[in-house]
Amino acid sequence: xxxxxxxxxxxxxxxxxxxxxxxxxxxxxxxxxxxxxxxxxxxxxxxxxxxxxxxxxxxxxxxxxxxxxxxxxxxxxxxxxxxxxxxxxxxxxxxxxxxxxxxxxxxxxxxxxxxxxxxxxxxxxxxxxxxxxxxxxxxxxxxxxxxxxxxxxxxxxxxxxxxxxxxxxxxxxxxxxxxxxxxxxxxxxxxxxxxxxxxxxxxxxxxxxxxxxxxxxxxxxxxxxxxxxxxxxxxxxxxxxxxxxxxxxxxxx
Amino acid sequence: xxxxxxxxxxxxxxxxxxxxxxxxxxxxxxxxxxxxxxxxxxxxxxxxxxxxxxxxxxxxxxxxxxxxxxxxxxxxxxxxxxxxxxxxxxxxxxxxxxxxxxxxxxxxxxxxxxxxxxxxxxxxxxxxxxxxxxxxxxxxxxxxxxxxxxxxxxxxxxxxxxxxxxxxxxxxxxxxxxxxxxxxxxxxxxxxxxxxxxxxxxxxxxxxxxxxxxx
Numbered sequence: 020x021x022x023x024x025x026x027x028x029x030x031x032x033x034x035x036x037x038x039x040x041x042x043x044x045x046x047x048x049x050x051x052x053x054x055x056x057x058x059x060x061x062x063x064x065x066x067x068x069x070x071x072x073x074x075x076x077x078x079x080x081x082x083x084x085x086x087x088x089x090x091x092x093x094x095x096x097x098x099x100x101x102x103x104x105x106x107x108x109x110x111x112x113x114x115x116x117x118x119x120x121x122x123x124x125x126x127x128x129x130x131x132x133x134x135x136x137x138x139x140x141x142x143x144x145x146x147x148x149x150x151x152x153x154x155x156x157x158x159x160x161x162x163x164x165x166x167x168x169x170x171x172x173x174x175x176x177x178x179x180x181x182x183x184x185x186x187x188x189x190x191x192x193x194x195x196x197x198x199x200x201x202x203x204x205x206x207x208x209x210x211x212x213x214x215x216x217x218x219x220x221x222x223x224x225x226x227x228x229x230x231x232x233x234x235x236x237x238x239x240x241x242x243x244x245x246x247x248x249x250x251x252x253x254x255x256x257x258x259x260x261x262x263x264x265x266x267x268x269x270x271x272x
Numbered sequence: 273x274x275x276x277x278x279x280x281x282x283x284x285x286x287x288x289x290x291x292x293x294x295x296x297x298x299x300x301x302x303x304x305x306x307x308x309x310x311x312x313x314x315x316x317x318x319x320x321x322x323x324x325x326x327x328x329x330x331x332x333x334x335x336x337x338x339x340x341x342x343x344x345x346x347x348x349x350x351x352x353x354x355x356x357x358x359x360x361x362x363x364x365x366x367x368x369x370x371x372x373x374x375x376x377x378x379x380x381x382x383x384x385x386x387x388x389x390x391x392x393x394x395x396x397x398x399x400x401x402x403x404x405x406x407x408x409x410x411x412x413x414x415x416x417x418x419x420x421x422x423x424x425x426x427x428x429x430x431x432x433x434x435x436x437x438x439x440x441x442x443x444x445x446x447x448x449x450x451x452x453x454x455x456x457x458x459x460x461x462x463x464x465x466x467x468x469x470x471x472x473x474x475x476x477x478x479x480x481x482x483x484x485x486x487x
Contacts, residue, residue: 071394102314102398109396119391123409133395136405165486175360 022049023084024110024189024220025070029091030079032065032244039065047189050218054231054252057241058267063224064116066241067191070222071111072104083107084188112187113246116194118174121168126153126177127162130184138213139185146239156210170205176210177224190214228271232256240264279448281458286444287464289358293440294468296425297365304366305373310403323374324387330371331343336432341365343436361433369426376418378412413483420476427468441465 025047029109032040039062047053055063068074069089070081076089078096086107090097099107121129130149134140140148153159156176166174175195192211196204208230214221215234225231231238232252239249240259247261259265312323330338343360346353355363384407392402431442441464445457 073390073393105393105396106396108394111394111395115387115391117387119385119387121388121391121406121410123413124486132405133392133397136401137396167487181395 022047023047024051025084025128025222026079026080026082027066027070028082030066030069030081030089031077032062032069032074032076039244040069040077043244043246045239045246045249046216047220047222048187050220051222051237052239053223053239054235055222055224055239056228056231056267057239057247061241062244063241064193067113067193067222067224071108071113071191073113079170083110093126107250110188111191112182112185112189112272113191113193114175114178114182114195118171118178118198119179120174120181125163125165126158126169126180126184128183129166129177130181133181133257137185145184149180149184151183152183153177153182155213157206160177162175170203171199175199175207179207179210179214183265189220189222192221192225194224194226196225196227226271228256228268240267242267279445279457280318282448283441283444283457283460283464286439286441287468289438289440289481290427290430290468293358293362293365293433294426296362297369297426297469301369301373302419304370305377308370309377312374312383313464322344327374328370331375334451335364335368335429339432339435357433357436357438361436361438365426365429366447369422372422373419376415376422377411379418380415381407384410413487416476416480416483420473420480423472423476424469427472428465431465435437436476 023046025045027043027045030040030043030045031038031043041067043062055066057063065074069076070083072088078091079089080087080091084107087097088099088104088107090099121132124132127146127149128151129213131142131145131262134145134148135142139145150159150162153162156179158173158176158180161169161173161177166177169177179190179195184251195211196207199207208227211221211223211230212234223231223235237249238252238255240247240255240261240263242263248255248259248264250259255264256268259268275472282365308323309327311319312327339361341356342364343357346355346360385402388406388410392406397405433440434443434446437443441461445461448457449455
């Protein structure tokens with residue numbers, strides 16, 4: 020059985036003349052937890068955003084569970100219709116640095132909005148599932164709170180529950196704790212760790228080195244739009260092949 | 273006292289026309305502004321250009337001039353298109369306020385954070401679902417204060433149709449002023465406009481309160 024969830028080949032992304040991704044190759048297998056680290060501006064977030072098509076790729080292939088959303092064949096780029104891409108990207112869920120909760124909806128409404136809007140679940144089923152998810156992220160008592168009445172950590176936990184409500188096969192985290200006060204980071208990381216224990220496939224862009232080391236099966240170091248090294252955390256954090264990684268890690272600690 | 277009551281009663285009769293103009297204008301210019309704002313924020317270039325032309329011409333020229341143009345000017349360009357005075361007034365007001373509402377709604381839509389579109393998108397929503405469920409409900413709350421402003425201005429602008437001799441509040445007071453050489457009817461008119469606007473303010477305050485549960 021093929022258990023490749025995401026396959027990326029020779030992915031390029033330019034913003035005007037600025038080359039942000041310079042040929043990324045990556046394969047994500049089912050149940051894998053991959054942390055992506057590296058200095059700011061290295062293209063980590065752009066890579067995640069390309070995977071879920073928030074950014075249009077310039078060239079290269081992205082294949083999600085066998086279905087391409089971007090495909091390059093013999094140097095020719097094949098384009099897909101928006102609706103096709105949207106359908107294929109539904110296998111992925113995403114959590115943002117700034118949460119991006121819907122401010123006019125309560126916690127439970129945020130979670131149930133998409134499954135109901137897209138006809139994935141009946142209202143009652145979505146509600147029941149949403150309540151289970153809220154319980155899972157430890158926020159049952161905040162069910163009817165609006166985002167403006169939640170702390171940053173609570174917002175991010177609701178955002179995680181909202182992404183899970185669409186029952187994605189892969190979760191993408193784009194610096195999920197970067198906008199949080201230090202004392203609130205732990206509660207969000209704990210939720211992500213719990214997902215890890217449930218074998219959720221995850222790609223996590225993060226600056227939390229200890230967390231990355233603890234939770235991931237593979238760590239990817241990116242710099243200037245390229246993957247410099249991808250290795251098991253023990254290897255990458257203690258004995259990286261590349262001097263650039265050493266310098267980066269020294270600065271982080 | 274009897275004189276004052278009599279004058280007030282006569283001026284109040286003009287209220288029907290004032291209110292009719294006010295209500296019809298809001299009723300049609302709000303949806304018009306909404307549709308035009310959607311067109312203006314769309315990606316269709318000719319549509320955007322057309323809307324740009326509409327809002328700049330209408331917002332760039334006096335409403336009074338527009339009233340004259342529609343009533344006196346249109347029949348010259350299109351013989352046979354002689355509009356009823358009130359119809360001409362309503363039509364002009366709808367087009368005029370529609371342009372302002374277009375800009376208010378456009379600004380409201382564009383003020384919503386890009387992250388909201390992205391969040392909706394990664395959850396699998398299409399453009400229509402994103403707009404109707406996520407963007408527009410937030411826009412509605414944000415445009416309430418400027419829309420209230422326009423509604424207040426509209427109450428006062430209705431007085432402009434006096435130039436077409438339509439019997440609304442100001443015209444009726446003017447008649448008494450001209451007949452009796454007293455300015456008390458103008459004061460009565462002022463109080464009536466003030467009261468009408470007080471109601472408008474109350475309604476919008478209620479609406480704003482209702483939508484203040486978040487943010």
